[in-house]
Amino acid sequence: MQSDNTHLQSSQDKPLLLIVDDTAENIDVLAGLLKEDYRIRIATNGELALKLARAMPLPDLILLDIMMPEIDGFEVCRQLKSQSNTQHIPIIFVTAKISPEDEIKGLQLGAVDYIGKPIVPPIAKQRIETHLALSNQNKQLYLKVKEQTRVIKQTNVELLKRLGRAAEYKDNETGMHVLRMANYAYILARSCGMSDEHADILKEAAPMHDIGKIGIPDGILLKPGKLDPEEWEVMRTHVQIGVDILGDSEDSKLMEMARTVALTHHEKWDGTGYPNGLEGEYIPLVGRICAIADVFDALTSARPYKQPWSVEEALRFLDEQKNKHFDATLVDLFLRQEPKIREIMRKYAEPDSA
Template sequence: MDQVNRNYNNALMANEIGQAISNKANFKHLEQSIDSESNIDGILKDVIQILQKRLDYDRGFILLATPDRCKLAFRAGYGYSEKHQDLLRGTAFNLDNPQSKGMFVVSFHNQEPFLINDLSELKGSLSPRSLNLAKALGVQSFICCPIICDGEAIGILAVDNIRSKRPLVHSDLTLLMGIAPVIGISIRNADLLNARRKQFHSILQALAKSIDARDPMTAGHSEKVTDYALGICQELEQPKDFCEMIRVASLLHDYGKIAVPDAILKKPGRLSSDEYQIVKTHSQKTREILDQINFEGIYRCVPEVAAAHHEKLNGTGYPNGLKGDQIPLGSKIIAVADFFEAITAKRHYRDPMPLKVAFQVLREESGKHFEEEIIEALIRHFEKNHIQDFKDRWKNLEIPERKSLRVPCKTPVSYIMDGTRVAGTSADISAKGIFVESERNMNEGEKIQLSFTLPNFESEMYETSGRVAWINHKGMPRKRGLPMGFGVEFLDLNKRTFDAVLSYVIANHLPALTNQPC
């Protein structure tokens, strides 16, 4: 009956070890870290707990060979005091000394177990250093056996009794020799799965960098979007599997831009309508390319999520005009992260937008382009983690205030000069002033009365006084690319006019941002 109970207990132990290995070594649980050491430590911790629960020994520990196979290092144990564990951690069991007589080293090299019931029998064969260690640990008798996988020793499993005084017998040795290979397989599987994951993520990084490499100005865009997207997920308390999927989809969200010509991708000015249509194809190209990758498990929806990051809540986005709940949550998160990174980074066609302005622009898109909850999650994440970094990055760059943002504005303007009303046309506008096309000679500092409408609001007439701030005539050109005329600084905009002009500037500044390669 004792033997039947022992066999039953051993069967339960083998089953529990198998389940622990299956749970820890499963690829799904390795997706949060590419650190193989931490994954193996997790497996060994569970195995040691099972050994402590099922084995009839006072103490036990596992040593593993270091990657260079120069020494054995303590990795897990039970039954030892903190002092003894620290002693084991600080002891180097050197494997590169062929003359070593240490029992663990000999067991490792010869791939054979040892059962020692009286340590005094080994006094003549062990080094003084080994004997001192055994004495410090209080060892009297012990079993050690090699952990072998694919014909190669990778570590040592050792047990002993110091309280029960139960003698160790051959059946104990047989039991441990049956357990050790299972531990070896679990460690090797963890190594293989980690190698697979490292390869997978190195390929993802290479794909992301292949887009960045085309234009130094946007280098790092994918990594920043990924960081912002993961920050949003953290603020929204999304599960780890979802966060990992978002990380991969964020890294690859712009991969379809590989099909966009450099002349468009790197164009310093605003894109034409036809050029913008070509840029928009990158979303569908992203889907087509990523669909060729065999994404499995939690990564299955990466192509769909990455391709839909330009969809908008109101259905005006692309490539499929999805709206509301039709858009995957992951795509909504990446959309906010992508847009925010684009407007706060320097591009060929503009300087970065001030943070306060960027936050307000995001909030003004709430319910139309982005979900409010996701916007606020990004802002919380950024304020916690990136404010100082942003300030340091752009500390030497003069960033215009929001009211200095200028947008094209072709609209009728009239002004009174020498008692006569003169008709003209504007070229651009900001909340601070307006440029008026004119061939008339004007003097800097001259005050004038202005009347103008705004495109799409032609029924509203706005009036204000202004001062001629600069002149762009043939004899004194100030800004090449603008027609002849003069810039007017607004002097006394009333609230109605200021709000109307600012709203127009912001509304038209957004397309200027989104109508560009990010």
């Protein structure tokens, strides 16, 4: 029994080849040549070839005839190379049609090589082995790059989160505001239809919304009473300070979104916000989302100049400010998330109120 299991495992470890040809004799030649070293799938026309090429597990390499009725090999190659899940599969054309023009066309479509008919077994086997080895090397390189990119991205996200909390520590002893606000923004983004990817990026970018507070004097930031007009003008400069800190990084979706949030989360739906007096949908969606998340948490949090509002009072204020301070559609969506909002408040409560 052990030997049978070992044989089964070794068989499953063999590379999987898809042989595509509309002539049975040609298939028999290739299958007979390769069956000892590879698992074999067979398609006798282009339509079946496309179906089997997309079936799991995906083939490791495709041996593809060109001259087939209805869907020829060139079209099969074009379709497979145009789809993300199959574009990495190496394709070798196996054909008697081997003019320079055809060879150029096949390579331009994404094929890696040609094998001419009639088959010369040693040449065919060597080319298949070579391209499988190259493909495996590319896969390993891709995985290494992907992992390194993930680590770098995670490091950047953590640094940005800590930077955002560093700014919040100036007027909040724990910096928990940015965590609550980011989670409020996430659930609102998802409820309005934003994709998982963009909502995740917003969750990571939102803690940067007030990073510019680092540049505001403590005497203004921690003032227990209302700011006078001169102090308020200084306070408003935290937006531009934050934008300057975050810079202009078009290569990073995270940094670009963080910059947009920092720049626009104090704009108001009716155009009375700052710094640019944007109105309505001219305010980027992420800015409108973060405006709601930021104000809600500010209202329900204790500050040197006020006691925290209840959840009911804060939600009532958001409702009253529809089409004034806030996007009415987003406010309605936020109000429906009250159970999740309360859960976030519990999870990221200030230590002395947990």
